Amino acid sequence: MRYRNSWIDATVVAIEQVAKSVMQIQILPLNGATECYTVGSHIDVSVLIDGKTEIRSYSLVGEYESNTPYIIAVKLLPSSKGGSKYMWSLAAGNKIRISQPTNNFELSHNTNDYLLIAAGIGITPIIGMAKTLKRKTGLTVKMLYAGNNKKEMPFLEELQSLLGVDLMLHYSDAQGFYNTTKLIDLASAKTQIYLCGPLPFMNAVRKTWEDGPFENSNLRFETFGASGLFAPQDFLVKIPRFDLQIKVKKNKTILQALEDAHIDVMYDCKKGECGLCQVDILEYSGDIDHRDFFFSESEKGENDKLCACVSRVANGSITIDTSYRGV
Amino acid sequence: MQSFTMNESFPLNAWYAVAWDVELKNELLPRTICNKALVLYQKKDGTPVALEDACWHRLLPLSKGSLRGDTVVCGYHGLEYKSDGRCSYMPSQETINPSACVRSYPVIQKYRFIWVWMGNPALADEKLIPDMHWNDDPEWAGDGQMIKVHCNYRLVVDNLMDLTHETFVHSESIGDRNVAEAPFDVHYDEKTATVTRWMKGIQPPPFWKGQLNRVHKHEGDVDRWQIIKFEAPCTVNIDVGVAIAGTGAPEGDRSQGVNGYVLNTITPSTNQTCLYFWAFSRNYNLKDQSNTTELKNGVAHIFSQDEDILEAQQKAINENPDREFYNLNIDAGAMWARRITNKMVEEEQETKIDAL
Numbered sequence: 105m106r107y108r109n110s111w112i113d114a115t116v117v118a119i120e121q122v123a124k125s126v127m128q129i130q131i132l133p134l135n136g137a138t139e140c141y142t143v144g145s146h147i148d149v150s151v152l153i154d155g156k157t158e159i160r161s162y163s164l165v166g167e168y169e170s171n172t173p174y175i176i177a178v179k180l181l182p183s184s185k186g187g188s189k190y191m192w193s194l195a196a197g198n199k200i201r202i203s204q205p206t207n208n209f210e211l212s213h214n215t216n217d218y219l220l221i222a223a224g225i226g227i228t229p230i231i232g233m234a235k236t237l238k239r240k241t242g243l244t245v246k247m248l249y250a251g252n253n254k255k256e257m258p259f260l261e262e263l264q265s266l267l268g269v270d271l272m273l274h275y276s277d278a279q280g281f282y283n284t285t286k287l288i289d290l291a292s293a294k295t296q297i298y299l300c301g302p303l304p305f306m307n308a309v310r311k312t313w314e315d316g317p318f319e320n321s322n323l324r325f326e327t328f329g330a331s332g333l334f335a336p337q338d339f340l341v342k343i344p345r346f347d348l349q350i351k352v353k354k355n356k357t358i359l360q361a362l363e364d365a366h367i368d369v370m371y372d373c374k375k376g377e378c379g380l381c382q383v384d385i386l387e388y389s390g391d392i393d394h395r396d397f398f399f400s401e402s403e404k405g406e407n408d409k410l411c412a413c414v415s416r417v418a419n420g421s422i423t424i425d426t427s428y429r430g431v
Numbered sequence: 432m433q434s435f436t437m438n439e440s441f442p443l444n445a446w447y448a449v450a451w452d453v454e455l456k457n458e459l460l461p462r463t464i465c466n467k468a469l470v471l472y473q474k475k476d477g478t479p480v481a482l483e484d485a486c487w488h489r490l491l492p493l494s495k496g497s498l499r500g501d502t503v504v505c506g507y508h509g510l511e512y513k514s515d516g517r518c519s520y521m522p523s524q525e526t527i528n529p530s531a532c533v534r535s536y537p538v539i540q541k542y543r544f545i546w547v548w549m550g551n552p553a554l555a556d557e558k559l560i561p562d563m564h565w566n567d568d569p570e571w572a573g574d575g576q577m578i579k580v581h582c583n584y585r586l587v588v589d590n591l592m593d594l595t596h597e598t599f600v601h602s603e604s605i606g607d608r609n610v611a612e613a614p615f616d617v618h619y620d621e622k623t624a625t626v627t628r629w630m631k632g633i634q635p636p637p638f639w640k641g642q643l644n645r646v647h648k649h650e651g652d653v654d655r656w657q658i659i660k661f662e663a664p665c666t667v668n669i670d671v672g673v674a675i676a677g678t679g680a681p682e683g684d685r686s687q688g689v690n691g692y693v694l695n696t697i698t699p700s701t702n703q704t705c706l707y708f709w710a711f712s713r714n715y716n717l718k719d720q721s722n723t724t725e726l727k728n729g730v731a732h733i734f735s736q737d738e739d740i741l742e743a744q745q746k747a748i749n750e751n752p753d754r755e756f757y758n759l760n761i762d763a764g765a766m767w768a769r770r771i772t773n774k775m776v777e778e779e780q781e782t783k784i785d786a787l
């Protein structure tokens with residue numbers, strides 16, 4: 105459900121590193137009152153990147169408790185566009201702007217069989233779900249938590265004591281990429297699956313479900329931008345209609361670069377879901393790193409269009425056209 | 432000072448009756464519950480569904496669309512939703528936006544009613560449905576209705592918690608001076624309030640005289656009882672009946688009497704309207720359908736008299752926004768009911784567990 109964002113001033117009340125590259129940040133609205141939320145919710149934070157404000161979404165960690173600050177956990181991504189660097193620069197006492205909590209990843213309570221799947225920092229919305237589900241009786245709750253290694257995975261002990269043998273752990277540094285087809289054995293037709301993690305991992309799980317025996321709509325997932333198949337790099341975009349050639353820096357998106365060049369493109373979600381920002385691909389070299397959830401795999405394979413808000417080019421350049429048809 | 436007159440609040444963490452089971456079919460039924468527009472329907476396999484009645488896309492009420500099997504099709508741009516609220520089709524694209532869904536509410540069919548939980552779904556526990564088993568217990572027979580009353584639900588609860596009004600509102604059927612004059616006891620606990628009134632050795636009012644005569648061929652004096660039990664936030668079950676005077680009914684032997692239950696659950700719709708579900712179940716003449724119809728019509732007539740009073744009362748409240756009620760001794764049951772409900776609302780606001 106989409107609600108209009110209302111922005112409020114808030115204070116960072118505590119920061120704590122909870123894993124090798126994960127910072128947990130506690131945030132309290134200035135008036136002291138947090139809003140109640142359900143698990144799976146996120147807040148938007150206004151972040152400062154190169155002197156410009158941008159908006160980032162962070163899942164709220166754990167369940168709502170009255171008179172307790174909001175908790176988020178941010179992974180420092182050296183390849184990111186700068187949001188995580190800003191969040192890591194915060195110290196207790198700093199003022200920031202945040203939105204009210206919103207939930208796009210709502211837990212349904214109409215089954216008694218759940219499979220939670222988290223990879224990397226995708227653990228943040230999942231941990232609250234695990235807590236809520238474990239408090240109810242008569243449910244089967246299984247969980248897979250994958251990460252590079254123990255040191256980089258926050259909340260491990262908490263989850264282990266919560267879920268016991270129903271928690272499966274996977275360390276990809278030692279064990280390699282997780283074979284997602286194994287997940288099918290953990291599910292049945294009535295299992296609801298909640299998934300969050302980096303793009304390649306989510307794509308693999310989604311493919312497993314598309315090919316597998318169970319209803320696709322039982323797999324719910326939440327996307328959070330910023331991950332693709334290739335590390336972000338600078339690349340050139342040519343737009344012949346405007347006789348322009350622009351550079352997309354590695355911490356910018358095509359959409360931002362077009363806007364900076366005063367070329368209008370329609371957009372809404374800015375996270376690769378709605379498809380409104382699509383542009384035509386006329387030519388390209390290297391690889392197109394489709395990071396959206398709007399185009400299907402086969403559409404992505406055709407490389408005719410891309411979502412300018414998230415998708416990128418690796419090891420090459422691209423020529424595009426926008427939907428402008430004036431003279 | 433707490434206001435009795437203007438308090439329209441209701442808890443969200445509660446089961447509310449939203450329809451009679453027979454009202455639900457494999458078609459879309461819109462209903463506003465606790466100020467929220469819902470669309471209800473029954474799946475092909477008979478299970479009930481309650482979804483938010485606003486399309487994820489551009490908020491058109493889904494009840495304006497159609498049902499295809501168990502799938503709701505929006506009547507504007509054709510987005511489709513499964514019974515759990517997940518979107519399963521979007522026009523002109525190959526994928527589905529992962530956040531596309533409408534809220535689905537926990538829903539249960541029990542005691543011939545459809546119950547919906549409006550608050551935090553993690554707290555929805557079937558055991559919290561108020562006991563109204565007389566409505567589908569084979570030892571009891573009866574039927575009822577739903578009426579939409581243009582008043583806040585609390586006014587209906589007030590009305591049922593004090594049956595003194597029978598004497599004045601329902602004088603030709605169940606009310607007589609004995610009700611207004613008999614003393615009563617009021618008890619309460621965390622979730623319930625009970626008003627007990629015994630009228631011993633009295634002439635029965637016309638309605639009860641007829642019922643008792645059918646079963647026990649008796650036209651003389653009776654012991655009459657009314658045991659009103661409120662269960663927060665809005666259910667009132669009233670154990671009523673008469674027995675031949677002096678045959679031991681007050682002590683527990685009702686074998687020489689006739690017994691009925693007036694079952695009421697009053698669901699807040701908006702702040703100024705409610706859906707009033709009632710039924711009358713009896714433990715005699717179980718097979719007699721004409722008795723069922725007669726009772727249903729009789730009670731419907733009695734409640735239409737209440738409806739008239741309650742809507743006029745709501746209007747007067749609105750016209751006198753600065754006025755407070757006075758409370759009398761007879762209002763003790765209603766006041767306990769309000770206090771228990773207020774506690775539920777307050778606790779919910781403190782912990783904010785109703786968050787949606």
Ligand code: FES
Nearest residue numbers: 374376379381413
């Ligand atoms: S703006 Fe929604 S997909 Fe790009």
Ligand code: FES
Nearest residue numbers: 486488489505508
């Ligand atoms: S409003 Fe429902 S499909 Fe557009």
Ligand SMILES: [Fe+2]
Nearest residue numbers: 596600733737
């Ligand atoms: Fe009445």
